Amino acid sequence: MAIQQKKTETELPLDTILAGDCVARMQELPENSVDLIFADPPYNLQLKGELHRPDNSKVDAVDDHWDQFNSFAAYDRFSREWLAAARRILKPDGAIWVIGSYHNIFRVGAALQDAGYWILNDVVWRKSNPMPNFRGKRLTNAHETMIWAAKSDSGKYTFNYEALKALNEGVQMRSDWVLPICSGGERLKDAAGNKAHPTQKPESLLHRVLVASTKPGDVVLDPFFGTGTTGAVAKRLGRHFIGIEREEEYRAVAEARIEAIRRYDRDALQVTQSKRAEPRVAFGTLVERGLLPVGAELRSLNGRHRAKVRADGTLIAHDTKGSIHQVGAVLEGAPSCNGWTYWTFRKGGDWVPIDVLRQQVRAEMSPA
Amino acid sequence: MAIQQKKTETELPLDTILAGDCVARMQELPENSVDLIFADPPYNLQLKGELHRPDNSKVDAVDDHWDQFNSFAAYDRFSREWLAAARRILKPDGAIWVIGSYHNIFRVGAALQDAGYWILNDVVWRKSNPMPNFRGKRLTNAHETMIWAAKSDSGKYTFNYEALKALNEGVQMRSDWVLPICSGGERLKDAAGNKAHPTQKPESLLHRVLVASTKPGDVVLDPFFGTGTTGAVAKRLGRHFIGIEREEEYRAVAEARIEAIRRYDRDALQVTQSKRAEPRVAFGTLVERGLLPVGAELRSLNGRHRAKVRADGTLIAHDTKGSIHQVGAVLEGAPSCNGWTYWTFRKGGDWVPIDVLRQQVRAEMSPA
DNA sequence: GTGAAAGTTGAATCAGGGA
DNA sequence: GTCCCTGATTCAACTTTCA
DSSP states (O other): OHHHHHOOGGGSOTTEEEESOHHHHHHTSOTTOEEEEEEOOOOOOOOOSOOBOTTSOBOOOOOOGGGOOSOHHHHHHHHHHHHHHHHHHEEEEEEEEEEEOTTTHHHHHHHHHHTTOEEEEEEEEEESSOOOOTTSSSOBOOEEEEEEEESSTTOOOOOOHHHHHHHTTTSOOBSEEEEOOSOGGGSOBOTTSSBSSTTOOOHHHHHHHHHHHOOTTOEEEESSOTTOHHHHHHHHTTOEEEEEESOHHHHHHHHHHHHTOOOOOHHHHOOOOOOSOOOOOOHHHHHHTTSSOTTOEEEETTSSOEEEEOTTSOEEETTEEEOHHHHHHHHHTOSOOOHHHHEEEEETTEEEETHHHHHHHHHHHTTO | OHHHHHOOGGGSOTTEEEESOHHHHHHTSOTTOEEEEEEOOOOHHHHHHHHSOOOOTTSOHHHHHHHHHHHHHHHHHHHHHHHHHHHHHEEEEEEEEEEEOTTTHHHHHHHHHHTTOEEEEEEEEEESSOOOOSSSSSOBOOEEEEEEEESSTTOOOOOOHHHHHHHTTTSOOBSEEEEOOSOGGGSOBOTTSOBSOTTOOOHHHHHHHHHHHOOTTOEEEESSOTTOHHHHHHHHTTOEEEEEESOHHHHHHHHHHHHTOOOOOHHHHOOOOOGGGSOOOOHHHHHHTTSSOTTOEEEETTSSOEEEEOTTSOEEETTEEEOHHHHHHHHHTOSOOOHHHHEEEEETTEEEETHHHHHHHHHHHOOO
16 A cells, blocks of 8 residues: 555556556556546446337437446445546546536536535537437437546636637637547448447547646546547547456557557647737637648738647747737738738648638538 | 315316415315426525625634524425425326526426426526626626426426427527516506516516416416516416415516506417317328228338338338338338338329328318 | 438437227 | 337437538
């Protein structure tokens, strides 16, 4: 015991995926050593039968063995155990994020409070493209809930207020986030073309979580690693990750996925620090959604200037940093500049104004 | 006791506000008598006094956590008591809505599941004009959470699917609702111009709740009535209400408020009905009435299959015999099939769905 | 090639009545 | 309680097919 308490952060298995039960693995790690925990525990869905769409095709339900619990009591026991193990390894100023649906989130939230965590916000992930309710018997289940909590009510948790403000058109980030579900090319498939994991989360969600509540170099642990979205985004953002996953199949997929990831440039990882009022730009949303990769090069419409995209939706050109409008104005020596029409990005062989991406995002968000 | 159990719904104190503790008042009401409960339970008073103690550096962490657990336990006891009393008076097919924030909603949700309620949806009220976070230490708390639950997993709860779809421009209603907070003329003020109640809910929220989950004439009970938003909207929508409120000041405000409310016209209270509500018509009836001759040929909507009508209202196609639904399912290799929309008959030069004949029969059945 | 049309899919506690 | 039958029900995004 005395030996274990002497372990330091340098002994952490950084940037690796541990095999086995998350409680056992966390108990082997040194206490007070991890900056952030992101957890996507099983939801304990209780499905009674098959569900068909109006066209008679069958809905591929989450009926995996790892989501089965015998009772609420059994699920609560499970929650209390992993939450306690997670809290022990968190630094005093560390924090945790847990995601869930109405099936489990109330139980997890209560267990979290009972364990001594201090809730900072509950954050709603509003899905822009959820699965509809096929039988017309309830409301479309169009969101999931995340709880963000500090280790204790005295923890000095990390919150990059200005960075999130920059991501949100220059106004404070709210507790409801509109993001699409994970699909298309981002969705990992096996050799047969089937989804590699039934509940893969979108990278845009983890991007916002990590930009909000970690600093470069921080250690982020995910006890239910799955196919490694947390690790992929952490690596890209220059954070260390530790994954724990029971299923070998998922570990293998995650390993290959993360291996292919490249970290963003050091410049791009610097987020806005200043308290100056940010102009109202939605540019950060393009970055979050992956419409423009962090580190991408933008070119001015007149072809005379170039700039690089940073993680919080600001630009850098030489030693000039700021919003798309600010950087454009400085480079042109002009009092002001509309960055949306000034900057272009490379699309196929052409340079296209970034405003087309904004229109794309608006089209996705407007039905809300 | 025996007398109390014999009470019928006619003995309910309809459209009145009861004074006193909600648990005691609910225990006096007959069981299985109320259609819907809407509850906005307190949380600030319950938690703040006990959790936010003056900053005392002498208190060590263990005591602190023990303290927290104690106050959470007290709140849980309170929740379990009123949820149990509420569940007793609910009709078997009744339902409940509870609204709260991250301070209390996880505890209430877990208690609700433990009490045997069956969660149908969690609904996010996304505030279009929330109060900003002044200190910039967290995300703007821009939503509250409602839980919608049936009395049990076998309860046949009311859900006016088509009405909510109509409210949402023709697409099914989602679990996130964007509505402004209560302000302006709707916000009740006292003589001095101060708000009469700190957490008055907007009528638009209750409007959607009641349109979604009640029918005209239903009984809606609110155990934390406050200034009576639930009663005001219920009266306007032609539902009965029962309010319970401890504070005389709030009761007086609510009384005056509801007195001034006028019910909408009966016509206006009618909402779009689901097809399920229409009377059932047997296919054989069409044959009996001569709307389709025995031996008539039917064709599938996609044109790929044909069948012949038999005297008993069944179909035959090759060697497949059975109902319009069964034969359609077999021919399509589908788990099920709606024969009414699958089969067409020859009318003049066109092939028309047999459903038009069913509508014809329905029109003859109901003189309305 | 290009665009229109058709097909696929996503953490789902998803029916009601009569015999 | 069970079994059986009727018949009501989908949105957005991406992928594939076909004209």
